[in-house]
Amino acid sequence: MKNIDQDIQDYFETIKTFRRHVHANPEVGPENPKTVQYVKSQFENLKDITIVHGAENAGVMIEITCSEQGPTIGFRGDMDALNLCESSCETHLPQKENFRSHDENKMHACGHDMHTAILIGFGHIIHAKRHNLKGKVRLLFQPGEEGYGGAKKMVDASYLQGVQNVFALHVWPNLEVGQIGFRRGPFFASVDHFLVKVNGTGGHGASPEKASDQILAVSSMISNLQSILARKISGLDQRVLSIGYINAGNKTAKGVLPKTAEFGGTFRTFDENVQAKIKEELKNICEHTAMAIHDDCKVEIEYTNSYPQTVNDETMAERLETVFSTFIEDENLFTDYTPTLGAEDFSFMLKEVPGVLFLVGTTPSDMPEEKRVFLHNPTYSPDERALLYGVQAFKKIAFDFLEKK
Numbered sequence: 001m002k003n004i005d006q007d008i009q010d011y012f013e014t015i016k017t018f019r020r021h022v023h024a025n026p027e028v029g030p031e032n033p034k035t036v037q038y039v040k041s042q043f044e045n046l047k048d049i050t051i052v053h054g055a056e057n058a059g060v061m062i063e064i065t066c067s068e069q070g071p072t073i074g075f076r077g078d079m080d081a082l083n084l085c086e087s088s089c090e091t092h093l094p095q096k097e098n099f100r101s102h103d104e105n106k107m108h109a110c111g112h113d114m115h116t117a118i119l120i121g122f123g124h125i126i127h128a129k130r131h132n133l134k135g136k137v138r139l140l141f142q143p144g145e146e147g148y149g150g151a152k153k154m155v156d157a158s159y160l161q162g163v164q165n166v167f168a169l170h171v172w173p174n175l176e177v178g179q180i181g182f183r184r185g186p187f188f189a190s191v192d193h194f195l196v197k198v199n200g201t202g203g204h205g206a207s208p209e210k211a212s213d214q215i216l217a218v219s220s221m222i223s224n225l226q227s228i229l230a231r232k233i234s235g236l237d238q239r240v241l242s243i244g245y246i247n248a249g250n251k252t253a254k255g256v257l258p259k260t261a262e263f264g265g266t267f268r269t270f271d272e273n274v275q276a277k278i279k280e281e282l283k284n285i286c287e288h289t290a291m292a293i294h295d296d297c298k299v300e301i302e303y304t305n306s307y308p309q310t311v312n313d314e315t316m317a318e319r320l321e322t323v324f325s326t327f328i329e330d331e332n333l334f335t336d337y338t339p340t341l342g343a344e345d346f347s348f349m350l351k352e353v354p355g356v357l358f359l360v361g362t363t364p365s366d367m368p369e370e371k372r373v374f375l376h377n378p379t380y381s382p383d384e385r386a387l388l389y390g391v392q393a394f395k396k397i398a399f400d401f402l403e404k405k
């Protein structure tokens with residue numbers, strides 16, 4: 001394999017076994033205890049290693065002490081899977097090679113099995129080289145990325161205390177194996193969730209004048225909400241507001257105007273000011289719309305700021321451009337990669353410590369377009385050679401920051 005250090009190439013089969021073990025044993029949710037145990041077991045009995053865990057839902061932190069005093073650099077790998085039934089198609093690699101998920105309701109469809117394996121493999125490679133390095137390498141094995149804010153739990157548990165810079169990668173099917181993409185500044189959007197409930201007076205469908213129509217209220221709110229984006233936010237600000245949930249009435253009682261109706265959705269943006277503005281405007285629009293429909297329509301809003309924007313530190317991102325160019329050709333290194341409206345809870349770590357999230361390609365270049373699928377798809381099967389690029393990228397960063405000169 002071109003551009004990959006020999007020690008990493010020699011370790012490829014072992015790193016694959018880590019990945020396949022984690023893939024076959026997915027865990028969903030904020031804890032991921034079996035994966036934590038598995039990770040710990042890969043580092044116990046090694047010299048110059050400190051293992052810290054036990055803080056609630058904060059995974060495990062493993063620190064490698066190198067031969068001299070120096071800075072501490074952190075690397076994050078998330079470990080959780082999704083509630084999804086994995087493909088059992090004969091051509092799906094985990095099926096073919098016998099490491100398909102043992103649980104019919106869970107699957108590593110976001111590639112966090114790859115992240116876990118890369119971080120274990122990288123830890124072992126760095127451990128073997130620790131006499132050439134100064135300072136400390138801290139491996140942050142994080143549970144609960146998929147909606148549980150595990151990164152925040154690790155920050156709260158002080159696992160980032162003393163860390164000078166922090167890095168993470170995400171496997172990325174829109175890039176080919178051997179490609180890396182990232183950008184300076186905002187990279188992944190923030191994600192907020194909201195639930196709007198309208199309570200009022202129910203009644204007979206034949207006499208709407210004696211009721212307050214909650215269904216009309218929520219349907220008007222939903223269309224009016226898009227006008228916030230169109231008229232209250234600058235066209236230059238990238239953002240999306242989507243309603244993914246609506247509920248009212250009973251389908252066996254079509255002539256009844258229900259007392260309550262509700263809907264919910266998500267809002268994503270790259271700008272904290274836009275995020276604050278939306279929260280305020282959502283309340284205004286819903287309350288004013290309800291008032292216009294009927295005095296009796298009362299609005300309750302639950303608004304949750306889930307994950308903040310993932311913002312890559314400008315100086316660190318610039319430094320990685322140089323670091324990665326030592327093993328990735330110019331045409332495969334995208335340093336101004338398109339931002340995504342997806343969200344990542346690594347953002348909580350980047351709010352504490354300057355660092356970078358970067359993307360590692362997982363699609364073989366000869367794969368036909370119609371076969372390429374994105375993350376969270378039951379047929380997602382990353383090319384395992386991406387493990388090599390992930391470990392190599394982390395190793396290059398560690399050496400750039402910590403090599404003894």
Ligand SMILES: [Zn+2]
Nearest residue numbers: 110146375376
């Ligand atoms: Zn995901």
Ligand SMILES: [Zn+2]
Nearest residue numbers: 110112145170
């Ligand atoms: Zn993910």
